[in-house]
Structure formats: C-alpha cells, structure tokens
Amino acid sequence: MLACGNGMSTSLLAKRMQDAADKQGLDAVVFAGAVKTIPSEMDKKHPDVVLIGPQVRYVVPELKEKLDVPVEMINTMDYGMMNGENVLETAKKLVAASK
Template identity: 55%
Template sequence: MAEKTIMLACNAGMSTSLLVTKMQKAAEADGQDVTIFAAASNDINNQLEQQHPDVLMLGPQVRYMAADLKKKLDIPVDVINMQDYGLMNGEKVLKAALKLIDEKEA
C-alpha cells in the first residue's frame, strides 16, 4: 500500500481523472510513493469510507463544497488552484497535496 493517498473530486470525476494521470507521472519521476484517485462529487462520502485518503483536493467547479467538507472531515481539504487545474499541472497539484499532508502530520 502506498505511503500517502490523495483524492481528487470534481463534478463527474472526468477532468480530475486526467489530472490524476499527470500527478502519478510527476510522483513517479520524483520517487514519491502515493496513490492518487479521482471521484465524482456525488460519490465523495463513499470514496472517503472505502479509500481513507490523507487529503481531499477539490476541483474549482466544486469549491462550494469545501467549507462543509472541512468541518466534517479530519483530513486536509483544499481547492485545487484554478490555473494549475486549467493547465493540468500535475506536478504543482501533487506538491500542494503533499504539503497539506505534511503540515497535518507535523
């Protein structure tokens, strides 16, 4: 099992699936042991129970969910930077997610 698990969520899980691929390539190039997966916004609770991620990153189109999720979850929740999301910058999103995990563990 991977050392860290990152969950991405957007409306349908489609656009974040492409970002997951780019993040995985960046993680491999950096020697990071991570599991990254995408989920649709209506499946967040189910995926949280099944996968137990260390961080939840939301696509900008579902940023409205962030406040409620932050209140109810004991893992870091953040909205993916809109520019990084639009450019599908897997390396930057990966670094942001890992930084949130490290800050929680510190």
C-alpha cells in the same frame, strides 16, 4: 483524492499527478471521483488529502467540517493547465502540515 462534479476533468489531472509522484519515487496513489463519491471513497481508500476542482469550490467549507483530512480547492491556474506537478506539491504540503 481529487474530486469534481463528475470526476471526469480531475481524472486527467490525477493521472498527471500520479506520473509526477512516480517520477519522484513517492509511494502515493492519486485517484479522482465525483464529489458525491467522497464519503464512500473515504471509507474505502482513506485518502490523506482531498482536493476539489474549482468548478465545485462551494463544497469545500462543508467538507472541511465533515472530513478529518485536509480539504482544499485546486489552484485554478494549475487546474486549467492540468499541472500535475504543482498540484502534487500542494497535496504534499497539506499532508505534511496536517501531521
């Protein structure tokens, strides 16, 4: 799951990540939403990792305490460039490290 203030800017990045995952043949579902939707999305979709847009980085420490999955801020450069491949690699590493 990707999250930002309203889920708008992360939606494009999620699409690019999904395209990269599909290209790699990964069984992955990448989706975006607003930070305020994270609790309900955790209940509904059970994401393996939550990546937060740089503009709302202040929520990362609180989410790390509350959630039982890895939570990190998306690299600012990758976010600005909408580099779905790099952000997907970050997500894969976080999931692998949590197992």
